[in-house]
Amino acid sequence: xxxxxxxxxxxxxxxxxxxxxxxxxxxxxxxxxxxxxxxGGGIVSLFMLSSGKKKHGRLIATINIQEKHSSLHITASxxxxxxxxxxxxxxxxxxxxxxxEGTQLTVNP
Amino acid sequence: xxGVTQTPRHLVMGMTNKKSLKCEQHLGHxxxxxxxxxxxKPLELMFVYNFKEQTENNSVPSRFSPECPNSSHxxxxxxxxxxxxxxxxxxxxxxxxxxxxxxxxxxxxxxL
Numbered sequence: 001x002x003x004x005x006x007x008x009x010x011x012x013x014x015x016x017x018x019x020x021x022x023x024x025x026x027x028x029x030x031x032x033x034x035x036x037x038x039x040g041g042g043i044v045s046l047f048m049l050s051s052g053k054k055k056h057g058r059l060i061a062t063i064n065i066q067e068k069h070s071s072l073h074i075t076a077s078x079x080x081x082x083x084x085x086x087x088x089x090x091x092x093x094x095x096x097x098x099x100x101e102g103t104q105l106t107v108n109p
Numbered sequence: 110x111x112g113v114t115q116t117p118r119h120l121v122m123g124m125t126n127k128k129s130l131k132c133e134q135h136l137g138h139x140x141x142x143x144x145x146x147x148x149x150k151p152l153e154l155m156f157v158y159n160f161k162e163q164t165e166n167n168s169v170p171s172r173f174s175p176e177c178p179n180s181s182h183x184x185x186x187x188x189x190x191x192x193x194x195x196x197x198x199x200x201x202x203x204x205x206x207x208x209x210x211x212x213x214x215x216x217x218x219x220x221l
Contacts, residue, residue, distance in 0.1 A: 002151070031207050041146070041197050043212035086152070090207035096165055097142075097210070099151040 003027050006087050006100035013107050019074040021103045023087030026068065033097065034061050034072050035086040043086070046072070077107045112136040115200050115213035123221050124190060130216050132183040132200030140206050141183040143175060144199040146215075152199070158183060159205060190220045 005024045013019055023032070034046040047054050047061040049070075054061050058077075063070040074081055087100040113134045122128050134141065143155040157165035158177040172194075174186040183200055197217055201210040 004151075033209070035212075041199070041215040041217070043199065043201075043215075045209045045211065048209045088152075096154050096157065096167070097152075097207075099153075101151045 002101065003098050004087055004089055004100040006085075006103050008103060009101065010104045011106070013077050013105070015078055015107055015109050017077050017107075019077050019081075019105065019107075021072045021085050021087075021105070023070045023072070023100055024068060025070075025087075025089050025098075027089065027098070028092040029089040030092045031090045032063055032070050033088040033090070034070075035088060037084040037086060037102070039083075046085075074105075079107045079109050082106050113200060113202055113211050113213035115198075115216050117216060118214060119217045119219075121219045121221065122187070122190065124192070126190075127186070127188040129187065130185040130198055130200075130218075132185075132213055134181055134183075134200075134202040134211070134213075136202055136211060138202040138204050138211070139180050140203045140208075141177060141180070142201040142203075142210060143183065143185055144201065146197040146199060148196075155185075157206065164206075187218075190218075192220050194218065195220045 003026050007022045031050045033048050037043045058075045060073040084102040086102045088097045116131045140159045145153045154167050155169045156175045161177050176184040197215045199215045200213040203210045
């Protein structure tokens with residue numbers, strides 16, 4: 001069992017829909033990261049959070065430390081949001097990032 | 110953000126070749142990372158350097174040899190690779206672990 005689990009693995013939505021991607025982890029962490037990977041491989045860090053909630057434009061990330069769970073929400077989704085969204089955690093034991101398998105999001109016009 | 114560059118972007122090599130991947134960051138960061146991304150698998154951390162010193166080696170085979178001459182440059186020297194080493198190799202940097210990491214575009218490696 002992976003230390004970082006994401007759901008769903010694949011998600012297809014219509015433009016304008018509200019999207020939620022979930023991440024659960026089983027280790028102690030100092031931070032949780034949400035990353036976006038577009039076709040071709042480039043990765044962009046969206047959020048790093050250790051508590052509460054962060055918002056950037058149409059993206060919102062929340063984390064519940066007690067439940068070891070985080071969600072990434074996209075409001076008013078758009079086809080350009082189509083990408084793989086990856087959850088990763090920095091374990092308290094060191095500096096390494098442990099990654100989830102990613103969620104492939106496709107937003108249709 | 111294109112503060113992290115990687116060259117080459119694509120590389121095809123035979124199993125007996127020796128090649129090197131290069132990563133350069135222009136962000137003034139102190140930590141640099143090598144990751145491997147194989148098809149349909151999560152990203153895997155390979156190496157971490159902090160202030161030019163290697164702080165993580167995630168049980169990587171010795172046919173991968175990293176080099177970090179200064180905080181801005183990171184190399185991955187490759188020799189006698191196997192076809193299963195074909196993958197996307199990503200470099201990243203951060204102010205220091207565990208800060209937000211900034212990724213390069215990656216090198217798509219194919220080993221024949």
